[in-house]
Structure formats: C-alpha cells, structure tokens
Amino acid sequence: MSTDISWLIGGPQxxxxxxxxxxxxxxxxxxxxxxxxxxEFYSNIKGEHSYFTVRVSDSIIRxxxxxxxxxVAFDAETIFRHYSEIIQNGAIIYDSDLVQTSAxxxxxxxxxxxxxxxxxxxxxxxxxxxxxxxxxxxxKLYPISFKTILSNMADETNNPRIKGMARMYxxxxxxxxLGILKMPxxxxxxxxxxxxxxxxxxxxxxxxAATYSYNYATAKFPDFAFTLNPTSKSxxxxxxxxxxxxxxxxxxxxxxxxxxxxxxxxxxxSVFLESNEIVNVKDDRPGSxxxxxxxxEISAIGMTIxxxxxxxxxxxxxxGPGFSLMAEALxxxxxxxxxxxxxxxxRSGPSTGLPTRHGQDDLLFAIHAGHGEFPKIxxxxxxxxxxxxxxxxxxxxxxxxxxxxxxxxDKFLASSVVTCKRFDVxxxxxxxxxxxxxLEPGANYKRFAFTDDNLSPRSKLGLENGIFxxxxxxxxxxxxxxxxxxxxxxxxxxxxxxxDYVLKTIPDDEQAVSFGIEEISIISWGSPKGPILDAIDLLxxxxxxxxxxxxxxxxxxxxxxxxxxxxxxKTIIDVESNHVGxxxxxxxxxxxxxxxxxxxxxxxxxxxxxxxxxxxKNIIANKAKARQVLTxxx
Amino acid sequence: xxxxxGDYKTEVHNxxxxxCGDFGIVNAIQMSLAEMQIPRHKAAIFSGIGCxxxxxxxxxxxxxxxxxxxxxxxxxxxxxxxxxLTVIAAGGDGDGLGIGAGHFVAAGRRNLDLxxxxxxxxxxxxxxxxxSPTLKLGEKTKSxxxxxxxxxxxxxxxxxxxxxxxxxRSYAYDVxxxxxxxxxxxxxxxxxxxxxxxxxxxxxxxxxxxxxxxMDEVTKVTKPRIYKLNETDYDPVVHYDxxxxxxxxxxxxxxxxLEWGDKIPIxxxxxxxxxxxxxxxxxxxxxxxxxxxxxSQTISENxxxxxxxxxxxxxxxx
Ligand SMILES: Cc1ncc(C[n+]2csc(CCOP(=O)(O)OP(=O)(O)O)c2C)c(N)n1
Ligand code: SF4
Ligand SMILES: [Mg+2]
Numbered sequence: 001m002s003t004d005i006s007w008l009i010g011g012p013q014x015x016x017x018x019x020x021x022x023x024x025x026x027x028x029x030x031x032x033x034x035x036x037x038x039x040e041f042y043s044n045i046k047g048e049h050s051y052f053t054v055r056v057s058d059s060i061i062r063x064x065x066x067x068x069x070x071x072v073a074f075d076a077e078t079i080f081r082h083y084s085e086i087i088q089n090g091a092i093i094y095d096s097d098l099v100q101t102s103a104x105x106x107x108x109x110x111x112x113x114x115x116x117x118x119x120x121x122x123x124x125x126x127x128x129x130x131x132x133x134x135x136x137x138x139x140k141l142y143p144i145s146f147k148t149i150l151s152n153m154a155d156e157t158n159n160p161r162i163k164g165m166a167r168m169y170x171x172x173x174x175x176x177x178l179g180i181l182k183m184p185x186x187x188x189x190x191x192x193x194x195x196x197x198x199x200x201x202x203x204x205x206x207x208x209a210a211t212y213s214y215n216y217a218t219a220k221f222p223d224f225a226f227t228l229n230p231t232s233k234s235x236x237x238x239x240x241x242x243x244x245x246x247x248x249x250x251x252x253x254x255x256x257x258x259x260x261x262x263x264x265x266x267x268x269x270s271v272f273l274e275s276n277e278i279v280n281v282k283d284d285r286p287g288s289x290x291x292x293x294x295x296x297e298i299s300a301i302g303m304t305i306x307x308x309x310x311x312x313x314x315x316x317x318x319x320g321p322g323f324s325l326m327a328e329a330l331x332x333x334x335x336x337x338x339x340x341x342x343x344x345x346x347r348s349g350p351s352t353g354l355p356t357r358h359g360q361d362d363l364l365f366a367i368h369a370g371h372g373e374f375p376k377i378x379x380x381x382x383x384x385x386x387x388x389x390x391x392x393x394x395x396x397x398x399x400x401x402x403x404x405x406x407x408x409x410d411k412f413l414a415s416s417v418v419t420c421k422r423f424d425v426x427x428x429x430x431x432x433x434x435x436x437x438x439l440e441p442g443a444n445y446k447r448f449a450f451t452d453d454n455l456s457p458r459s460k461l462g463l464e465n466g467i468f469x470x471x472x473x474x475x476x477x478x479x480x481x482x483x484x485x486x487x488x489x490x491x492x493x494x495x496x497x498x499x500d501y502v503l504k505t506i507p508d509d510e511q512a513v514s515f516g517i518e519e520i521s522i523i524s525w526g527s528p529k530g531p532i533l534d535a536i537d538l539l540x541x542x543x544x545x546x547x548x549x550x551x552x553x554x555x556x557x558x559x560x561x562x563x564x565x566x567x568x569x570k571t572i573i574d575v576e577s578n579h580v581g582x583x584x585x586x587x588x589x590x591x592x593x594x595x596x597x598x599x600x601x602x603x604x605x606x607x608x609x610x611x612x613x614x615x616x617k618n619i620i621a622n623k624a625k626a627r628q629v630l631t632x633x634x
Numbered sequence: 635x636x637x638x639x640g641d642y643k644t645e646v647h648n649x650x651x652x653x654c655g656d657f658g659i660v661n662a663i664q665m666s667l668a669e670m671q672i673p674r675h676k677a678a679i680f681s682g683i684g685c686x687x688x689x690x691x692x693x694x695x696x697x698x699x700x701x702x703x704x705x706x707x708x709x710x711x712x713x714x715x716x717x718x719l720t721v722i723a724a725g726g727d728g729d730g731l732g733i734g735a736g737h738f739v740a741a742g743r744r745n746l747d748l749x750x751x752x753x754x755x756x757x758x759x760x761x762x763x764x765x766s767p768t769l770k771l772g773e774k775t776k777s778x779x780x781x782x783x784x785x786x787x788x789x790x791x792x793x794x795x796x797x798x799x800x801x802x803r804s805y806a807y808d809v810x811x812x813x814x815x816x817x818x819x820x821x822x823x824x825x826x827x828x829x830x831x832x833x834x835x836x837x838x839x840x841x842x843x844x845x846x847x848x849m850d851e852v853t854k855v856t857k858p859r860i861y862k863l864n865e866t867d868y869d870p871v872v873h874y875d876x877x878x879x880x881x882x883x884x885x886x887x888x889x890x891x892l893e894w895g896d897k898i899p900i901x902x903x904x905x906x907x908x909x910x911x912x913x914x915x916x917x918x919x920x921x922x923x924x925x926x927x928x929x930s931q932t933i934s935e936n937x938x939x940x941x942x943x944x945x946x947x948x949x950x951x952x
Contacts, residue, residue, distance in 0.1 A: 256928035256931055290916065290920075302708045302711060307715040312715040430934035461678050461712055471699035481691060481699075
C-alpha cells in the first residue's frame with residue numbers, strides 16, 4: 001500500500017514548532033519520501049497559535065490535504081483548533097496535563113471561534129470534549145506527560161537541567177511521532193545532527209531526548225495503523241524552504257544587488273541572500289550580492305534602479321504594502337527602459353489585511369501599477385521548483401526587453417517546505433539583451449536611439465564613450481526632456497511596441513503551460529497549481545478527466561495562446577486565491593469568455609487539493625454554484 | 635588630454651528664469667568637475683524634480699533626472715554597485731527636505747562616499763512658489779496666499795544629526811566659493827552635503843540677491859549678511875577619535891547653523907573622516923567588494939551562468 005500521511009504540529013508562536021517541523025521533514029525526506037509542508041502563523045511574535053502541516057508520501061505530492069493523520073499538541077489551543085481534522089485511525093499525541101482545560105481558559109482563542117466551538121462541542125467545551133469528538137470519529141488518543149518524560153530523563157541521565165526545558169518538547173513531539181510511525185531511529189538522529197550541525201552540545205542533548213522519547217513511544221503506543229518504512233530514494237532531491245527558490249535563482253542568474261525593506265512574507269528571501277552574500281564563481285575570485293536594508297520601499301526600488309543603471313542585475317523583493325509604495329518608481333523604470341525585477345510575495349490585503357496569511361490579491365494591481373502608460377511584464381510561478389528557473393527568466397526578459405518585470409510569488413510558496421529535484425543551474429541561460437560592454441570614441445551614443453526592433457543599445461553608468469541621460473519626463477533619443485508632440489508619439493510607440501514584441505518572442509510554453517485540455521478545464525495562475533494537479537490526479541483515478549492551463553505570463557496577456565488552448569473547452573473553471581477572480585476578469589476582457597465556474601479562497605489560508613477535488617466533484621454533479629468559496633484551515 | 639570647462643557643458647536649452655541662482659550652481663558644478671579632471675563617463679549627476687532637477691541635463695556627464703524626493707535613493711544604488719563612479723546628487727529644498735526627508739536621514743546613517751547639493755530657495759519653484767520646508771515661520775513670499783504656518787527645518791542641523799560627515803553651506807552667486815566647496819565635498823571621504831543658498835527671483839521676494847548682499851530696502855542692514863567661516867577661526871574638522879572632540883565639533887556646528895539674519899555663515903561647518911565610510915562597512919563583510927564590485931562582476935560566459943551555487947544545494951540535499 002502506498003504511504004500518504006499528514007502530520008501536524010502546533011503550539012504557541014515562538015515555541016519552536018518550526019524547528020520541530022524541520023527535523024520531521026528532514027528525517028522523512030532522507031528516507032526517500034516526498035514532502036509538502038506549510039507553515040501557518042499569526043502576525044505575532046510570541047504566544048498566538050502557529051502550526052505546521054507536513055504531508056509525507058511515497059509518490060509525488062504538490063499540496064496539503066484537509067485531513068490530518070497524526071497530530072502533536074503541546075497546548076490546548078492546537079487541540080481546540082484541529083481536533084475535527086483527524087482521520088479515522090489517525091491519532092492525537094497530546095500533553096496529558098491538558099485534559100481539563102476549557103476553551104474559556106485559552107486567552108488566545110478569539111470570541112468568534114469560541115462560539116463556533118461551543119456550537120460544535122456544546123457549552124463550555126473542554127479538551128476532553130474535543131478529544132471525545134476525535135475518538136468518536138475513530139482517532140486514537142496518545143496522552144503523554146512531556147513534563148514527566150523530561151524529569152525521568154533528567155533523573156536517569158543525572159542532568160537536572162533538562163527538567164525545566166520546555167523548549168525540548170518539540171524534539172520530544174517529533175521523536176514520539178516517529179516512534180509511533182516506526183521510522184528507523186537512526187534517521188531521526190541524523191536529522192537532528194544535521195539541523196544542529198553547528199551546535200554540538202545542543203545536538204547531543206536533543207539526540208538523547210530523542211532516543212529516550214522515541215523508545216518510550218514505541219513501547220507504549222505500538223498499535224498505530226500507519227508506518228513510515230524506508231522507501232526507494234530518488235536521486236538529486238533537495239528539501240527547500242519556499243523562498244529559497246527565488247533567492248537561489250537570483251544568485252545563479254547573476255543578480256548582484258538587492259535593496260529591500262522588511263515585510264512578511266518577502267524578507268526571508270533577502271535575509272537568505274544576505275546570509276549567502278559572498279558567491280562562488282566558477283574559475284574565478286568570489287563575487288558578492290550587496291543586500292541593503294533600506295528606509296522604505298520607495299528607497300528600495302530607487303536603489304534597485306540606480307543599481308540597474310550601472311549594468312548590475314538588480315532586484316528588490318516585497319509584498320503588497322511595499323509594492324504600493326513602489327508604483328511611481330516603476331513608471332520611471334518603464335519610461336527609462338531600465339531592467340529591474342520586483343519579486344512580489346503576495347499576502348492578503350487590502351491595507352495590512354491578514355499580514356502573515358496567503359493571498360493572490362495583487363494580480364490586477366501589479367498589471368496596472370504606476371501612473372501613465374508604459375510596458376512591463378508580470379510573470380507568475382506556480383511552485384517552488386519553477387520559481388528558481390522563472391527568476392532567471394524574469395531577469396532575461398527585463399534585459400532583453402529593457403523594462404521592469406514583476407515576478408508574482410505568494411505566501412503559500414514562501415512558507416512551504418518541499419522536496420523537489422535539485423535545481424539545475426545548467427538549465428539556466430543568461431541573456432543580457434542589448435547591454436553594451438564597449439563603445440568606440442566618437443560613437444555619438446544615444447540611449448534611446450530609434451532602431452528596427454525599437455530596442456536601443458543599452459549603456460551603463462561608467463562605460464567609456466557611453467555617457468547618457470535619463471529623465472522621468474518624456475525625452476528625445478539622447479534622454480533629454482522634450483514636449484514635442486511628434487517625438488512624444490515616436491517614443492510612446494517605441495516603448496509600447498514592446499508589449500507585442502514580448503508576446504511574439506516569448507515561447508508559447510513560457511507564456512502558459514498546458515497540463516492537458518478537456519471539455520472541462522481549469523485555468524489558474526501561481527500557487528494553486530499544486531493543489532489543482534493533485535486534485536486532477538485524484539479525479540483521474542475515478543476516470544474523470546479535467547484539463548488545466550497554468551498562465552505564467554499575465555501581462556502582456558497571452559490572448560492568442562490561450563484562445564487557441566481554450567478553443568474546444570466547454571466549461572472553464574477559474575481557480576484563484578482572491579475574491580474577485582482576477583484572472584477571470586482578464587479572460588473576460590481578452591478572450592470575451594466568462595469562466596463558467598470560480599473556485600475562490602480568501603480566508604488567507606492556502607488551498608488544499610481536497611477542497612479543489614470536492615469543488616470539481618460538485619461541478620460535475622451539477623450541484624455547484626458558479627462561485628465556490630473555500631474555507632478550510634485554522 | 636585635458637578636459638576643458640566647455641567639455642562639461644551640454645547644448646541643452648536652459649529654461650530657468652533670468653537671474654535664477656540655479657545658473658550659478660550648474661556653473662560651479664561644471665567648474666569643479668573640470669578642476670578635478672573627472673573623466674566624463676566616470677561622473678554621474680543625479681537630480682530630483684523641480685527647477686533644480688533639470689540640472690543633470692546641462693552637465694555633460696552621465697545625468698539621471700529621477701523622481702521628486704527620491705534622488706538620493708537612485709544615487710546610492712549606483713554608487714553601491716559601481717563605487718568607482720563620482721556621484722553627485724542635486725535637488726530642491728522641497729525635494730530633499732520635504733518629500734525626501736526620510737531618505738536624507740537614512741543616507742546620513744549610511745555615509746556613502748557621494749555628494750548631495752540642495753538648492754535652497756525657500757520655495758517650491760516649479761509648482762509656482764509654495765512654501766518650502768526651509769521658509770521661515772510667518773514669512774510670506776510672493777505667491778503665498780497667507781504667511782507660512784510651519785516652522786523651518788534647519789538643513790545643516792538635520793545633516794549633522796543624521797550622520798553626514800561633511801556639512802557645508804555656500805551661496806549660488808559666489809560661484810568661486812561654491813566651486814571650491816563642491817570640490818572639497820567631492821574629495822571628502824564619505825557623504826557630503828552642501829546647502830546652497832539660492833535666490834529665486836521669481837517667487838522668493840524675501841531672500842533676494844540684494845537681501846543676501848545687505849542692500850535690500852526692507853531691513854536696515856547695510857553690510858553683506860554672508861560671511862565666510864574660513865575667514866574666522868572656526869575649525870570644522872574632527873581631528874581625533876575621542877568623544878569630547880566629536881561632541882565639541884558637533885555642538886559647535888549645530889550652534890553655528892542657528893546663526894541667521896544679519897549674519898549668515900557659509901563654508902564648511904563640520905567634517906569627520908574618522909567615522910567609517912559605508913564601503914568600509916561592506917568590505918568588513920565582503921573583503922573583495924571594492925576590487926570586484928557588483929557592476930564589474932562576470933555573471934555569465936557564453937550565456938551560461940558563472941555562479942556556482944552547488945555548495946548551498948549540497949547542504950539542501952536529502
Ligand atoms: C510625487 C510628486 N508630487 C508632487 C510633484 C509636483 N512637484 C514638482 S516640483 C515640486 C516642488 C519643487 O520644489 P523644490 O524641490 O524646492 O525644487 P525647486 O523647483 O524649488 O528647485 C513639486 C511638488 C511631483 N513631481 N511628484
Ligand atoms: S522659479 Fe525660481 S527657482 Fe525656478 S527657475 Fe525661476 S527663478 Fe529659478
Ligand atoms: Mg525649492
């Protein structure tokens with residue numbers, strides 16, 4: 001039988017849930033399993049409920065599912081939030097001290113959820129009520145006193161310090177889980193070793209605790225229905241944090257300058273770049289990426305443009321609020337034909353919205369950002385692996401067409417942890433367009449010279465014989481201000497013609513990817529890709545065939561390509577994480593077709609394949625409303 | 635081959651009002667570049683938006699006319715990626731001390747090796763004479779409907795408080811003094827700031843050429859208001875790395891910056907080359923930054939990436 005389990009660990013923010021999930025993921029991945037993990041957290045540093053779901057499977061997975069196979073709860077809130085998600089024969093490992101706790105005592109549970117709990121579990125619900133509910137659903141209950149384990153361990157190892165170390169709960173939780181799942185203990189110890197590689201003493205302490213609790217669990221709870229045996233390992237697999245896709249893509253394709261202003265979920269990428277600021281270069285001295293924390297996002301994009309003007313591949317990385325501040329400068333890059341990349345990790349707006357939660361609300365904004373008319377490219381990645389290669393594409397586009405490129409990412413992608421094929425740098429090509437490396441004296445260089453393809457040779461600040469002018473005003477070929485009506489027409493036409501040129505020259509499968517076309521076909525962009533593909537696989541097993549087109553180039557809109565792909569599609573289902581169905585709007589505008597169904601989610605939580613599967617089943621059964629709104633997730 | 639003053643001038647038509655102080659500033663920048671013989675391709679003038687913002691088009695070196703208030707951000711981005719450039723940022727008082735004040739403060743904290751010149755005319759020239767952040771409280775220039783309701787910002791004081799390591803003032807009609815000040819600022823190792831008193835004959839009918847010369851009819855001053863700090867015993871330089879020395883020079887500069895009215899000092903208020911430049915702070919982390927800065931790095935060979943990320947990928951391998 002194939003393995004496919006979902007493991008959930010929850011606890012107060014700041015208590016180490018994340019490092020526990022890293023150990024768990026690493027251990028499972030090293031045994032050959034595919035991993036799909038995601039992190040959910042409040043906009044808070046300490047105390048609020050955060051959790052990590054890790055799905056583990058021996059076949060390829062690209063999403064989370066609604067249900068949980070095994071849950072670890074150190075605190076009451078985790079149980080109150082997730083008790084109803086445990087599947088039959090699944091289990092809850094929980095701190096036995098918690099049973100009497102009532103929802104009223106958990107101050108981080110907000111009023112609306114308290115009243116939903118009371119509806120579900122009866123008035124004045126306690127942990128016992130929640131556990132009973134799970135038990136009635138067929139879940140097993142595995143109570144553990146984490147405190148007692150620690151104090152026994154302290155006694156046995158003569159190390160009284162351990163007793164009070166609540167931080168250790170996380171390692172205990174992971175070890176107990178893996179014991180219950182009967183995973184070979186060596187894998188666990190290796191994973192701990194590699195995660196604490198730089199802190200030997202901490203690694204040893206954790207390893208002791210792991211062994212102790214692992215043995216405790218295998219002895220006490222031997223009857224769990226699910227196991228994790230070693231499986232065949234595919235070569236060349238890496239375990240990556242979502243934001244590492246674009247970060248490593250930037251390093252590989254030669255981005256050497258990234259000014260940024262901190263914002264969730266974008267700053268992890270910049271911090272990673274700075275942590276790896278010295279870059280290795282083949283057969284040469286090392287290079288470096290200059291990462292600057294600026295005073296605001298306006299400064300971040302201004303500096304990025306300044307960097308690009310010296311011929312340096314330059315980018316910034318932000319989320320909605322920061323991107324709003326960048327709009328004016330984006331137009332400056334547009335009129336001055338400056339190649340910059342803005343990596344836009346979307347979250348839920350408007351305004352501060354749900355600052356640590358997922359959303360795809362900014363598609364139409366990205367397309368229209370900046371006043372006036374100027375060409376730009378908006379390009380979206382669907383998963384972490386893609387985002388590595390797409391980053392390199394975005395830089396190529398920006399230099400080939402000399403315009404700003406907005407690379408659409410989102411919180412779902414940023415905070416997922418996945419196994420994927422090792423990124424292959426050899427698959428990346430670098431195209432710097434018409435960037436000049438040398439100019440002869442007397443070249444009479446003009447930055448915006450008219451040419452046959454409307455792209456002018458591009459000098460850089462510091463290039464001999466290549467001095468140039470830029471201005472945010474309309475300009476002549478030399479880059480000096482003009483208000484001449486005829487020059488205005490020529491310059492506008494020159495710049496705007498790039499949009500057609502982009503559509504003509506970017507290969508079809510870089511514009512939109514077809515995963516098969518059927519009478520009923522899904523259209524989507526960005527992170528729903530994974531859940532959609534997993535849902536389609538599930539439906540295939542029932543002989544239900546659903547097509548799927550993933551749009552990657554969102555501006556200029558690949559009208560012809562999509563018109564061709566959708567020619568024979570009878571039913572279009574638009575899947576997006578927003579309220580409006582923003583891609584749907586583009587389809588109406590460009591293809592003169594209205595999607596027949598929308599599957600939308602705007603709770604700030606990511607889509608699961610289960611939800612998409614269910615929605616499509618409803619559509620096929622003719623039971624669906626035109627607009628299905630998804631709600632899963634705490 | 636020696637570069638002449640004329641080599642630093644463009645043929646672009648200059649549409650400033652007759653008598654505008656901006657002419658003097660452009661001339662002084664050109665003279666200073668010629669004096670220092672900076673190769674044209676190695677210099678870049680960044681400018682903001684306003685009458686002053688047009689400056690970059692009149693100087694025959696790289697010229698980047700940016701956005702209102704954002705000139706320092708563009709300039710710093712270029713300097714960081716190509717430290718070999720001589721970077722001068724120029725802009726209005728509204729540009730740099732109003733809409734761009736946040737960048738002004740942040741730039742001071744960084745202390746990159748570049749020069750920032752503010753054209754201080756007390757008004758928003760290009761939008762027809764509204765009050766700029768340097769106009770004094772209660773003053774009513776020509777096109778204000780009523781007297782200014784805001785207290786004025788002190789550019790010299792703000793620069794000192796923000797961490798600029800060279801802080802000076804000059805006067806648009808004293809082109810020689812201004813040229814010398816610009817040259818000293820460019821040669822300074824670190825971030826330099828020059829507050830240039832710039833009469834705007836069209837909108838500022840208070841701080842006029844005559845007023846600065848002490849010849850206006852409104853007030854009863856009879857001597858030039860402007861005097862030169864280097865003709866007094868004022869010593870702006872922080873000579874050694876001691877708290878007392880630093881504090882003394884900072885306070886002295888701050889107090890000097892408050893002088894206004896009958897006597898207006900110009901010259902260097904403060905100079906400190908002991909505080910580390912930003913590029914030093916980078917080379918502490920990235921030793922070869924200056925020999926191999928971002929703009930000079932090879933990133934590809936025959937269209938293939940030169941960067942080797944295998945070490946990181948290995949660490950992610952399972
Ligand atoms: C974001 C933005 N807001 C407003 C303007 C309009 N604007 C153009 S110039 C200017 C003020 C110029 O004053 P100052 O910076 O003192 O320069 P001066 O013209 O006096 O040299 C303003 C507000 C603009 N260009 N951009
Ligand atoms: S409005 Fe004032 S600052 Fe602008 S050009 Fe005329 S005189 Fe100069
Ligand atoms: Mg002004």
